[in-house]
Amino acid sequence: MRNIKIVLEYDGTNFYGWQVQPKKRTVQGVLESALEKFLCKKTKVTAAGRTDTGVHAHGQVVNFSPEGNYDEETIKNAINAHLPDDVFVKETEEVQNAFHSRFDALSRVYIYRILKNYSVFKRAFSWYYGYDLDISRMNEGCQLLLGQKDFTSFTVTKSKKENMCMDINRCQFRETEDEIIFEIEADRFLHKCVRIIIGTFVLLGRKKLEVVDIQKILLAKDRRRAGSTAPPNGLFLKEVKY
Structure with a gap:
């Protein structure tokens, strides 16, 4: 076959x-x-x-x-x-017959788009947040996510048996004229994890959180400590690496 x-x-x-x-x-x-x-x-x-x-x-x-x-x-x-x-x-x-799209994947890359100025034509593919964001603070917080860590605080999964660890290779916010684009690569992703990261980091960008709070949220292993779940329309599966 x-x-x-x-x-x-x-x-x-x-x-x-x-x-x-x-x-x-x-x-x-x-x-x-x-x-x-x-x-x-x-x-x-x-x-x-x-x-x-x-x-x-x-x-x-x-x-x-x-x-x-x-x-x-x-x-x-x-x-x-x-x-x-x-x-x-x-x-x-x-x-090859042995190839499996899920189990053979080494990493997945997601991007999330935040719209800086509202646009009717872009609203289906980005999130208009409506506040100014400090990208440098958000990227400083990204450094705390790198490596293999427990992301219980950043998922809605309730099963105690599931492995809550993710190994993040890279994550960064960058700014264009119209958008703020977040890109993240990891070996695997927990349910709604990227959207919860975004919902938390916009608070960091608004100075509602301090950079050190990201570490505290990770260590708490408690979904209630993180921000809200950002809407789905800004999220894209960019690529899968093998």
Whole structure:
């Protein structure tokens, strides 16, 4: 059986996240529907990660095992022909049978966009926060997140059995004329972690928190100590590294 890896982008605005749910429009659901129309057979896909309702992707990675000898370009074009306008396959590649899009990933990269000035045309893909933010303070706080740490305070997961550690390789805020863009790379991400980091760091940028408070929040291992969860529309899965 062949193993096909695809990279796709999607606008998450009108999706209830990645994973298939009964009577809900999901990215996995429309992708598997497109594959069924192309291959005339139900085909399950595996993704590198699950994005939540309203979250977007520039580079979600998926693999699946189709029947037939279609070449990579034909597979890409055929899937796209059956996908809605808010999902698009960018790349297609045949890989080794052992390849697994989730378990073989070395790291994931997310970005979060904060809009500095409100725009009707950008509101679906960024968060208009409405306050001036001190980027230097926020980047100073980023240094406290680097390395392997327990991020219990930055997730909504309630299971005591789950591993709450993440190993963050890099994270930084940068400023453009219109936006503040946060980029973070880690081996894995806990549920809603990036959005809770953003909700906490905007308080740091407004001087409602001190830099040392970030360390205190981490050590507390208590979700109530961190900020609110930022909205999903500013979050993008940028890429998955192997």
